[in-house]
Amino acid sequence: MSENPSRARWSALAVVCAGMLMVILDGSITTVALPAIQADLRIGPAGLAWVVDAYVIAFAGLLLLAGRLGDLLGRRRVYLAGIAGFTAASVLCGLATGAGTLVAARFLQGAGGAMASAVGLGMVVALFPDPAERARAFGAVGFTGAAGASLGQVLGGVLTAGLGWHWIFFINLPIGAAALLAGRRLLADDRGPGLRAGADAPGAVLVTGGLMLGVYAIVEGGPAGWAAARTLATGAAALLLLAGFVLRQARAATPLLPLRVLARRTTALANAVQLLMLAALFGFQVLLALYLQNVQHYSALATGLAMLPAALVIAAVSLLLAARAIARFGERRTLLLGLALLTVGIALLVRLPAGHLDYARDVLPTLLSAAGFGLAATALTALGLADARPEDAGLLSGLLNTTQQVGAALGVAVLTALAGGPGVTGYRLAFGTGAALLLTALLLALALPRQRPAGAATAADGAGPPVLVHG
Structure with a gap:
């Protein structure tokens, strides 16, 4: 097969993004369908929580192991196994007629999602050694995440209302089948050294x-x-x-995790910043949806539409601006700008009123946070994998995903607990806490090694990664 190497790389990236889209789409779709699942299966509040928690626990718990297995057994093999497992588990979820079966299938879904997600970023590193192209690729990954989250909010409501909640899981079957067929054809076979090299x-x-x-x-x-x-x-x-x-x-x-990996300054700081940023961001998304429905009495559809502009901004910035900013200013400066915008945007939410809401004045400023996340997420991904050796790319990808999931779970748990206070006071306290988490992340990011922008490094030294200057 004599396909152009550059075209082959971007085709392979499309396969990776398709798998990521399916995993991310499932999360937002499931959240929208929870009330219908509860009514149909007659699940109590505790059981309903496990429909979400079983997935999160399996996903977060297996990411690090899955990333290392990708390095040892081959990232293509682990990725395709994860997609196959996720797709099969999705069918089991759709066929479930009781809470026990659904929760067990959701755990299997989380395991498959962990396998696919853990090695996905490592595959991107291997596909795009050039820093400028890699930044564009990470922007496409960021766009995929934002598109999946925003599309899931709308698609979940349409499928649940029109066909029933079972179809929020059955929709994964054609996506997963297409990703498997394309992946077997387009992803290069990268067999690793085997389990004996570090199981x-x-x-x-x-x-x-x-x-x-x-x-x-x-x-x-x-x-x-x-x-x-x-x-x-x-x-x-x-x-x-x-x-x-x-x-x-x-x-x-x-x-399994050589401590030399955690001793790298850039890797350690990028993962710490990732944990704090995702804790604030995921908590903010849940809190804003709860505020709009519980305080302002928005319907579920109106809430989804109110939050849609932010998702669209994240997608646009990730795809169109983040790579250019990194090429011009470098990952560190792009990350600092993104975190600053995130902090300001969420801090403004402490002004949310208990009475009448002016959407343009009170909610649209969150577009600052959306733009900031589009910049920061792409820069953080590049920084978190900046020191990746070929034999460690899957491991670092799994580590970055692990801190993301742990941060998201921590943020949702802590900030929603803070928001449980009387009236709007609890929400304001939670948003203020989220802004404090982001400010802490910004201060940590200042300690990242300084670097020349990718474009400057390339012009001066030829093709190659940005030069890190410690101090």
Whole structure:
């Protein structure tokens, strides 16, 4: 097959983005359909929460392991297995006639989604070694995320109302089948060195168990209470398992997560910033939807339409502006600008009224946050994978996704708990806390190594990655 190499790379990127679109689309679609699922299957509030939590726990808990397996077994193989597993589990979800079956299928969905997502960014790194092209590719990935989130809000309502909630899962079947067929044809076979090169089964058990218990403690901490015995015991067990994992990695001959990876300044700071940023952003999205419905009495459709402009701005900035900003100013400066816009946009929400809402005055300023996220997310992805060696790309991709999921779960749990105060006061406190998290992320980002913009580095030194200047 004599396909143009550049065209082949972008075709392969389209396959990766199609799989990511399916995984992201599923999250927003499921949220919209929860009331219909509850009524049809007669699930109580606790059981309904597990329809979401089972997916989140499996997804976040398996990302790191899945990323490492991609490096050892081949990222193409793990990606296609994840897409196949996610698609099959989606069919099981659609066929479910009881809460137990649906929750189990959602756990399997999370496992498949983790496999596909963990290696996706690593595949992008391998496909695009040139920093300018890589920035454009990461912009396409950011656009995919925003498009999936915004499309899911509308599509979920249409499918649930027109065909029933089962079809929010059945819709994944044609997408997954197309991604599998195209992936087998377009993705290069990158067989890794095998499990003997670093399987570290004890480390895998420790980190997967620790992450799953940790996310469980986070998502259950709000309903059960942060000081409840169950929450404290689960959190303590998670910390013990993760501490054991770190000790294991320091001594293992072939560690699952070499500690040298976490010792890299750029990698460590990018993941810390990612955790704080996603905690604020996901919490903000949930809180704004709750405020519009609970305080301003918007319908579900009106709420989705009210939040749609922000999703469109994220998509446009990710696809059209982020790569150009990185090429001109570098990842660090682009990230700082994005975090500054995010902080200002969310801080403005502390003015939300208890009475009449002026949409243009009170809600549209969130477009600042949307633009900021489009810039920051693309720059953070590039920074989080900037030090990736070929043998570590899947691992770093899984690590970046893990901090994203843990941050999202933590933000939703903590900020929604704060928003539970009387009237609009709780919402204002939660938005203020979100702005404080973003300000902390901005201060951490200032410690990132300075760098020349990609365009300047290329002009001066020929093709190659941006030069990092410590200090």
